[in-house]
Amino acid sequence: MVAITNTTSLTFLKEAIDSTLTEAETRLEAFSDDNALKEELEHCATAFQQLRGICQVVELPAAALMSEEMALAARELLEKVSESRIQALGNAIVLLTRYFDYVQLKNRTLPSLLIGGINELRRAGGKPLIQESHFFSADLSRQRNPEAPDTEVSRDELAALSRRLRHMYQVGLVGILREQNPPTHLKLMARAMARLDKAAGPCGLSRFFWVGQAALMAMAADEMALTPARKALLSQYDRQLKKVVYDGGQALDENAPLLLLKESLYLVSLSAVQDGVIGQVKQVFDLKNAISDTELQRELSLMTGASGSVIRSVASAMRDEIGELKQTLDLASQGVADTNYEAVADSLSQLGSTLSMIGKDDDAAAIKDRSAQVRQWPADQSVETDAFHALVDDLLRVENVAANLERSLAPEDDVHKASNNTAISLYQLDEARMTVVGECRAGLALAKRSISSFMDNNWDAMHLSNLPGTFASIAGGLMFLELQRAKGVTEACHQYIRKQLIEGETAPTRENMETLADALTGVDYYLESMEEQKPIGEGVLEVAEESMKALGYPVDKVA
Known part of the structure; x- marks a missing residue:
């Protein structure tokens, strides 16, 4: 069975979802201006409830829960008006809109x-x-491995030691709450937890001590963001230590709350560290989170930061400025006229300011230094000097910064891939890839027309004579695009056409020809989604592979 991804489904529903949220935002503003317009709020509640159903269908659990909370908030506003809740609901509409954009694009x-x-x-x-x-799952029934070592500390001695170790933990916690050198304070807290684990030995809280120190070490090693929720978790740790101090053996024999354990495991799963106690916890609980905390915070910043239109405007302005500079330098290299390098320096300085604004401080410093040098150049500056070539390299680097800025808002598809060659313009590389996509689609269209003529002319193989060269071109293009799975499908199609249609002695059935068309159409749809920058996932390629398998020409699996 072919799996249709939530991204694929969302692509078809996105326009309707955007329209629903935009209308809801307008109606909420109307209610905010006049609280007597309760029918506006009722419409919002109904729209949010319908949106919840859509999110459940496309398997977006977080969006479904948020839509449900929005519907509840709208209904409760009908009974009691609250400005803070109206504002929170308005913020939720904006955030959910951006989340849908994020899911589709990324x-x-x-x-x-x-x-x-x-x-x-x-x-x-x-x-x-x-x-x-909340959306994280782990098997909380698993026990620690290795088990806690036996302790040489008696329960009476542990009472005084636990008090001292809790104080050590609290010193670190105060530093965290004051945001003073978090990594160092987290290490101090982890040490307190590890010492207590060793002193307590096998006991009910043993698993909590073990997982807790792993979470603290993970937060320190990865320099995780200290959100209010995470600070609250660290305070909950302290409450567990407080029980040990005041209740002694009774507290040690109890198990820590499972929610506390689950939250700790979630933090461990976000760590990039794979060894030590962090690695042990990951192995025992089979934690395989696909994202680190650094990536998570970056993606959150991308989604909640400046809107896509603002970022695109900045990138577009940079691209235009760079284009004008490149044209000026091109004329200078041709010796057409003397160049006003002071104006070039002004443009470079402006680019440097833009780079500073978007947080590219290193690139900004480099381009501003270059601006100061260029300002001293005479009008007849030689274009053969190392300094001139360095200026061109700097412009290329800034152009790629702008390209990557736009890519952060573009779909993660097979056109906008990263390049290991930093000496090439990403814009030009993307244009080249898009051109190849177009050529591949043109080749597929030609192949389908040839097959149609073959069928309409009583299986005359003459109409297929041009296909070997056509499929060779398509395969080359797909190889350039690094689309190995699509290339495998087209190669299987080529083999079928050559062996069964051109060299075969018996005429194929109409059903076989339709199945072949399914395979070619699947690849074409995939390439079309790349052209339109609306990813549909690899489900269509899976359909194409199944079609070729049905024809007896299975596609080799891509490693």
Whole structure:
């Protein structure tokens, strides 16, 4: 069975979803201006509830939960108007809109991105907040391995030691709450937890001590973001240590709350570290999170930061400025006229300011230094000097910064791939790839026309004589695009056409020809989605592979 991804389904529903959220935002603003317009709010509640159903169908659990919270908030506003809740609901509409954009463009769901928005709605309604690990799952029945070593510390001695170790932990916690050198304070807290684990030996809290120190070490090693939820978790750790101090053996024999354990495991799963106690915990609980905390915070910043239109405007302005500079330098290299390098320096300085604004400080410093040098150049500056070539290299680097800025908002498809060659323009590389996509689609269209003529003319193989060369061109293009799976399908099609249609002695059935068309159409649809920058996933390629398997020419699996 072919799996249709949530991204694929979302592509078809995106326009309707955007329209629903835009209308809901307009109606909420109308209600905010005049609280008597309750029918506007009723419409919002209904729209959010319908949106929840759509999110469940396309398997976006975080969006479904947020839509449900939005519907509840809208209904509760009908009974009691609250400005804070209206504001939270408006923020939720904006955030959910951006989340749908993110899922479609980046081809990943990351439910954690909506935790903050969901909690803002719940906080405004006076409800308990959901955990950061709400959408995370782990088998909490598993026991620690290796087991806690036997201790030489008696329970009486442990009472005094636990008090001292809790104080060590609290010193670190105070530093965290004051945001003073978090990594060092986290290491101090981890040491306190590890010491207590060793002193307590096998006991009910043993697993908590083990997982807790792994979470603390992970936060320190990866320099994880210290969000309010994570600071609250560290405070919950302290409450467990407080029980040990005041209740002694009774507290040690109890198990820590499972939610506390789950939240700790979630943090461990976000760590890039694979050895030590972190690695042990990951192995025992089979933690295989596909994203690190650094990536998660970057994606959250991307989704909640400047809107796509603003970023695209900045990138477009940079691209235009660079284009004018390149044209000026091109004229200079041809010796057409003397060049006003002071104006060039001004443009470089402006580019440097733009780079600083978007946080590219190293690139900004380099381009500003270059601006100062260029300002001293005479009008007849030689274009054969190393300094002139260095200026061209700097412009290429800045152009690629702009390209990567636009790529951060572009679909993660097979056109906008990274390049290991930093001496090439990413814009030109993307244009080249898009040209190849067009050529491949043209080749597929020609192949389908040839096959249609073959069928309409009583299976006359003469109409297929041009296909070997056509498929060779398509294969070359797909190889350039690094689309090995699509290339495998077209090669299987080529083999079938050559052996069964051109060299074969018996005429094929109409059903076989339709199956062949299914395979070619699947590859064409995939390439079309690349042209339109609306990823549909590899489900269509799976359909194409199944079609060729049905014809007896299975596609080799890509390693």
